[in-house]
């Protein structure tokens with residue numbers, strides 16, 4: 001599967017790198033880089049403003065990108081807001097919807113699996129608006145289950161802010177029944193899809209999510225761009241959190257009239273080259289087929305987990321993961337020491353709390369190692385990785401770390 005795919009990635013050409021840190025940022029295919037270069041080489045001008053031909057072209061390409069991305073998640077064109085990344089998208093929901101529509105005593109459901117970019121904006125809303133943050137109890141494996149979600153859902157729940165796929169444990173949240181139940185009590189649901197959009201088919205209509213956020217750089221796209229999907233009726237009643245150029249229709253001395261969504265949420269010069277790059281990244285995913293991508297990653301993770309299970313001295317935290325993320329540690333070895341050893345074998349992976357400190361605390365460890373797979377990884381690389389784990393374990397234990 002994906003035999004020649006490495007050739008699509010300039011950084012992998014003539015490079016022994018085994019890249020297992022896609023959950024942080026994926027590598028960038030040449031087509032995406034070329035598309036951004038095309039903008040800078042041929043029509044590097046601002047959008048929505050100029051009435052000359054180059055500006056028309058830039059605008060047309062930028063809006064085309066929005067259409068392609070909207071279609072990719074089965075949204076409408078006007079429900080897709082370009083942001084700086086998943087972090088800004090999730091902040092927008094909390095700062096706009098949360099600050100305007102929540103009141104003292106309202107409850108916001110989150111989980112210990114949340115990335116800080118989903119958790120901290122709602123913590124902030126809870127503090128400022130005197131709401132209560134309620135945590136879905138995780139099950140023994142560290143998963144969000146429907147039953148555990150229902151156990152904390154009340155008539156006071158006004159917002160449910162959950163991750164689609166945990167960036168530490170790789171688990172998929174059973175969102176559909178959760179969203180249905182949340183809507184029955186009148187709550188809105190904000191989904192952090194930063195780890196889902198690169199790996200799972202997403203259909204916002206089927207999911208019925210109110211908001212859904214993701215980043216370009218985890219799905220073959222560039223840094224500096226993300227997407228906030230918001231359902232049309234909610235976006236219509238929301239206030240922009242950034243005010244400035246291009247988001248208004250008319251400005252008077254004491255007030256201004258904003259444009260409709262999505263433009264009222266895109267003040268200032270937007271990430272134009274990045275939108276084009278993300279559009280190209282989506283085309284690349286479509287070409288490879290998202291279901292084939294998911295199956296490939298799952299197969300690599302399963303294969304590696306089976307090998308790691310046989311090695312004494314390894315603790316696996318998510319042996320039943322259904323995505324391409326493996327959370328583990330080498331017993332007695334600090335994860336930061338371990339990744340330094342892997343680096344010497346040209347293997348890049350991540351150690352730390354992965355900006356999700358609550359789940360690391362839930363695991364009762366100071367940090368974890370995280371290997372994450374994508375289309376450019378191979379079974380041969382999994383074997384080399386497992387050998388490197390054994391080598392690191394033997395080295396550190398022999399020198400008495």
Ligand SMILES: Cc1ncc(COP(=O)(O)O)c(C=O)c1O
Nearest residue numbers: 085086087115117167194195215
């Ligand atoms: C689950 C999850 N949510 C949100 C983010 C934030 O994404 P960004 O840093 O691109 O804004 C990340 C990034 O690691 C993530 O893994």
